[in-house]
Amino acid sequence: xxxxxxxxxxxxxxxxxxxxxxxxxxxxxxxxxxxxxxxxxxxxxxxxxxxxxxxxxxxxxxxxxxxxxxxxxxxxxxxxxxxxxxxxxxxxxxxxxxxxxxxxxxxxxxxxxxxxxxxxxxxxxxxxxxxxxxxxxxxxxxxxxxxxxxxxxx
Numbered sequence: 001x002x003x004x005x006x007x008x009x010x011x012x013x014x015x016x017x018x019x020x021x022x023x024x025x026x027x028x029x030x031x032x033x034x035x036x037x038x039x040x041x042x043x044x045x046x047x048x049x050x051x052x053x054x055x056x057x058x059x060x061x062x063x064x065x066x067x068x069x070x071x072x073x074x075x076x077x078x079x080x081x082x083x084x085x086x087x088x089x090x091x092x093x094x095x096x097x098x099x100x101x102x103x104x105x106x107x108x109x110x111x112x113x114x115x116x117x118x119x120x121x122x123x124x125x126x127x128x129x130x131x132x133x134x135x136x137x138x139x140x141x142x143x144x145x146x147x148x149x150x151x152x153x154x
Contacts, residue, residue, distance in 0.1 A: 010100040016093045022086040025093075029057045033064050038079065060084060077101060115142060 005011040018025065036054035055064025063081040082095030118138055 005098075005100050010098070012097045014095050014097065016095070018091045018093060019089065020091050021089075022084065022091055025084065025091050026057055029062060033057070034067065038063060038065060055080075111145065 002011065020028075032051055032053065034049050034051045034054045035056055038055060049067065052067055053064045054067045055062065061081070061083045063079065065077075065079045078097050078099040080095050080097050082093055084091055084093045086092075115138065119135075122135075122138075
């Protein structure tokens with residue numbers, strides 16, 4: 001699964017070398033990212049903060065994601081986790097950007113099950129002639145509902 005997600009660019013790794021000390025990096029991270037455990041906060045859109053990101057930083061690792069904002073339809077679901085270490089006068093940051101939520105699999109499974117039941121029941125249920133007019137409607141609705149379920153589960 002991880003290889004497939006990397007192939008379709010939902011998971012990416014990056015490595016950056018910065019000419020900054022570890023202490024300065026931690027200080028700048030804390031000033032630009034609100035401290036949070038990244039769990040679901042129901043009224044997060046109503047929180048007032050000048051920072052666009054929320055997350056946490058430890059001694060050698062960090063994680064953050066974009067904060068939800070009111071009336072923002074371009075919300076990114078990506079979560080960045082990474083480690084950093086100081087080597088001579090450079091800070092080496094290794095990060096993984098993950099844009100996939102595992103709960104998407106639940107909605108995708110339910111949707112596939114619904115459409116398979118619909119197709120098999122229309123073909124194999126007893127009747128004089130199977131309702132083949134049902135198939136175009138089924139595929140038409142599938143083309144609308146798949147993006148809808150995809151956006152919900154992210």
